[in-house]
Structure formats: structure tokens, C-alpha cells
Amino acid sequence: MQTLSLEYTAGAPAAQRALAGVVGSGDLEVLLEPGVSGQTTVAIATSVDGVDEIWKAVIDRIFTEEGLAAYKVEINDFGATPAVVRLRIAQAMEQTTGDAAHD
Amino acid sequence: MTDVADLLERQSIVELPARARCQALLDSAGQRELLGPFERLRSPWLPKQDIVTQADDGVVIMRGTLGGQAVVMAAVEPAFQGGSMGEVGGAKIAGALACALADAENGTPVVPILLLETGGVRLQEANCGLAAIAEIHDLIVALRAYVPVIGVVTGPVGCFGGMSIAAGLCSELIVTREARLGLNGPQVIEQEAGVDEFDSRDRPMIWSLLGGEQRVTTGLAEHRVADDIAALRRLLGERVKADVQTPARLAATERFENLLAAIDPAAKATGESTREQFAATGATS
Structure with missing residues (x-):
């Protein structure tokens, strides 16, 4: 198991919290909560060691986008591929805006 | 012949994660998750063994109604650590059952429904998990005097180990054809008794002995249901209102x-x- 912490500049705190995914094989759990104004923090625990650069690249691409709300993000990963990581985070973010609720 | 239109319309239970199962089965109004993922009651034992935790420890507890009857549903997440019962997840189920027992004693019955998709105790948590499972057994027996305690095994994991005893103690057990129920799982039997005794890769043989169909035929489970949310919801709606009875298999x-x-x-x-x-x-x- 390996843990990583990342930080990004962001806007106002997100409107609500949301959860997507489970800690199952090839999947991950994303917990999104409103962050402190202006800052998004991402805490990752992953079962796969030695892939910090890939994680940083994937998470950077999502949270360096302009105009995002501030989130406190927790990720519990069980070997998800970058595509699954992106999809699960997008799924959770969609729920925080209240547009839709999926599982 | 399979009715294709029916198959396409069906919403599978087996394919849903634990939380979505509860949300789909309970009446949509008034659902309330207890000790949800944001409480972060996670396993204290897994990180010490370098294993990633899940924020709800793989157990979802949800209060609500089913066909108007007050129920508390406990669902084990099959994808997290093989649906294993750890100290925290087990305590969540035991706590929910203890609350239901207090409600029953106070004359406001809440029917417990257990969605058991579990390989049994989480080996990394050993006795702590087993202690929680023993509490669950004790509470199911106590609750049976007041309300029907309904167990459901749908698959894909099945229900094994100490939690198969919990399933056996339920007043009523509902299974799908995809479900498996047994004290020891196929791989454990093969490892202990040899491949000649039990070949854990022989799927037709495994289901012919441990499968839902066989368990209903031999009277170890009461109801068979299709892998279909609407069908299970209908059946549960009927059973939660049924009279409390000791099932034949327990007598x-x-x-x-x-x-x-x-x-x-x-x-x-x-x-x-x-x-x-x-x-x-x-x-x-």
C-alpha cells in the first residue's frame, strides 16, 4: 500500500459531498467533500506501489482545470486504471453539483 | 426459451454494489443510511497489514420502509475483500440488530433484512471478526421471537463461513439460482480435502451441491427468486408482513x-x- 497527498488551487467550496465506486478489484472509492475555500486536497491510498508519477499526472489533469469548486478528496484504490480513476472522479463530481445521482 | 425482452428489462441484483441494492429494494421515500461512509468507521487492522480500507468497511446499514413496513437493511459489499466480515463491519450489523431488538421490545417492530454476500470472517481480523459474527448470531435468535429476520443471498460471492450460520439462523432465507450457501467455500474444501473430494473449478458440480436451487429443494432455504430487483422487492414486501414462525429447518x-x-x-x-x-x-x- 502506498499513500500520496496532492494540492490544487480551486474556487469556492463544493455544494455537497458525494461517493462513487467501491474498493474492489480494478476499481476505487472516491469520497468528495466540500474543501476549504480556494484549495482542493487529494489524499490517495493505493494497493499498487511505485506508480506515483502516473497518479500525479492523472489527478493533475482533472484538478488543474479552471473554475472548479474546492474539494476535499479521499481516494481508496484497488488497482484501478487511469481511465477508471477519471470516470469515478467525474461521477462523484457530477453528484456534488446535484445534476444527477448515480451509483 | 429465455424471454429476451424480459431479460433486457430486468435490473440485476447480482450486478449492483451493496448501497445500490439497499436503495433499489427499500421504498424510495425516507431512506436513511446509518454509519455511512463519511463517518469513516474503517478497519483499524487492514492498514497495519498494508491493505487499503473502504470508508464504510464494506457494510451498508439503511433504515427505511418496504411496502410501508419499517425495516432495517444490512448489506455486505461483495467486491470489497470478498465480502469479508471484519470487526467494524460486523459491529455495524450487530449494532443495527441490537437497535432492532430494542425497538421490538418497545413494541415498535422494525424488520431486519440481511443481504449476505460474504465469504465469512475477514482472515486479517481473525477473532475480532468472529466475535462480531457471534454477536450477530445471538441477536438474530433473540429477534426471531418478535419479528421475521429475513436473509437474502443473491451472488456473486455467496454466503460462507460463520455468516452461513447467520443465514441458517434467519427465520426466512431467500436465494437466487446464482447464490451459493455453505459452511466452507469450494476452494477451502479443495485445499483441505483434496481435488478428488471437491474440484473448486467444476462450476456445475459446485452449484449442484451448494447452489440456490439445491438449497431450496432440500429445505435449507425457503424461497427462490430470480436475479431481478422488482421480483425480490415484491417477495420481501410480502415476507416482512408475514407472521413470525420458526422455519421447518430450525425445528x-x-x-x-x-x-x-x-x-x-x-x-x-x-x-x-x-x-x-x-x-x-x-x-x-
Whole structure:
């Protein structure tokens, strides 16, 4: 198991919290909560060691986008591929805006 | 022939994660998750063993109604650590059942429904998980005097180990054809007794002995249901309002003792031979 912490500049705190995914094989759990104004923090625990650069690249691409709300993000990963990581985070973010609720 | 239109319209239970199962089965209004993922009651033991935790420890507890009847649903997440019961997840179920028992004693019955998709105790948590499972057993027996305690096994994991005893203690057990129910799982039996005794890769053989169909035929489960949310919801809606009864399989101790005495352990069991033995000793309800 390996843990990583990342930080990004962001806007106002997100409107609500949301959860997507489970800690199952090839999947991950994303917990999104409103962050402190202006800052998004991402805490990752992953079962796969030695892939910090890939994680940083994937998470950077999502949270360096302009105009995002501030989130406190927790990720519990069980070997998800970058595509699954992106999809699960997008799924959770969609729920925080209240547009839709999926599982 | 399979009715294709029916198959396409069906919403599978097996394919849903634990939380979505609860949300789909309970009445949509008034659902309330207890000790949800944001409480972060996670396993204290897994990180010490370098294993990633899940924020709800793989157990979802949800209060609500089903067809208007107050229920508390506990669902084990099959994808997280093989649906294993750790100290925290087990305590969540035991706590929910303890609350239901207090409600029943106070004259405001809440029917417990357990969605058991579990390989049994989480080996990394050993005795702490087993202690929680023992509490669950104790509470199911206590609750049975007041309300029907309904167990559901749908698959894909099935229900094994100490939690198969919990399933066996329920007033009513509902299974799908995809479900499996047994004290030891196929790989454990193969590892302990050898591949000649039990080939854990022989899927038709496994389901013929441990599968939902066989368990209903031999009276170890009461109801068979399709892998279909609407069908399970209908059946649960009916059963939560049923009178409290001791099921035949829990009253038939002597018949099961006769059955055990009649079985020759040297003879290779098949689905058919087992059904015949159950029928011959009258152990089938």
C-alpha cells in the first residue's frame, strides 16, 4: 500500500459531498467533500506501489482545470486504471453539483 | 426459451454494489443510511497489514420502509475483500440488530433484512471478526421471537463461513439460482480435502451441491427468486408482513441428525444423491 497527498488551487467550496465506486478489484472509492475555500486536497491510498508519477499526472489533469469548486478528496484504490480513476472522479463530481445521482 | 425482452428489462441484483441494492429494494421515500461512509468507521487492522480500507468497511446499514413496513437493511459489499466480515463491519450489523431488538421490545417492530454476500470472517481480523459474527448470531435468535429476520443471498460471492450460520439462523432465507450457501467455500474444501473430494473449478458440480436451487429443494432455504430487483422487492414486501414462525429447518433437528447418520462419507455426493437422501429422511420441509 502506498499513500500520496496532492494540492490544487480551486474556487469556492463544493455544494455537497458525494461517493462513487467501491474498493474492489480494478476499481476505487472516491469520497468528495466540500474543501476549504480556494484549495482542493487529494489524499490517495493505493494497493499498487511505485506508480506515483502516473497518479500525479492523472489527478493533475482533472484538478488543474479552471473554475472548479474546492474539494476535499479521499481516494481508496484497488488497482484501478487511469481511465477508471477519471470516470469515478467525474461521477462523484457530477453528484456534488446535484445534476444527477448515480451509483 | 429465455424471454429476451424480459431479460433486457430486468435490473440485476447480482450486478449492483451493496448501497445500490439497499436503495433499489427499500421504498424510495425516507431512506436513511446509518454509519455511512463519511463517518469513516474503517478497519483499524487492514492498514497495519498494508491493505487499503473502504470508508464504510464494506457494510451498508439503511433504515427505511418496504411496502410501508419499517425495516432495517444490512448489506455486505461483495467486491470489497470478498465480502469479508471484519470487526467494524460486523459491529455495524450487530449494532443495527441490537437497535432492532430494542425497538421490538418497545413494541415498535422494525424488520431486519440481511443481504449476505460474504465469504465469512475477514482472515486479517481473525477473532475480532468472529466475535462480531457471534454477536450477530445471538441477536438474530433473540429477534426471531418478535419479528421475521429475513436473509437474502443473491451472488456473486455467496454466503460462507460463520455468516452461513447467520443465514441458517434467519427465520426466512431467500436465494437466487446464482447464490451459493455453505459452511466452507469450494476452494477451502479443495485445499483441505483434496481435488478428488471437491474440484473448486467444476462450476456445475459446485452449484449442484451448494447452489440456490439445491438449497431450496432440500429445505435449507425457503424461497427462490430470480436475479431481478422488482421480483425480490415484491417477495420481501410480502415476507416482512408475514407472521413470525420458526422455519421447518430450525425445528427439524432430529431429522437432520438422522440424515447425518444415514450419509456414507466415503460415497461421492452429487446434487441428485443429496436430494434423494434429504427426501428419504424427511429432512426436506
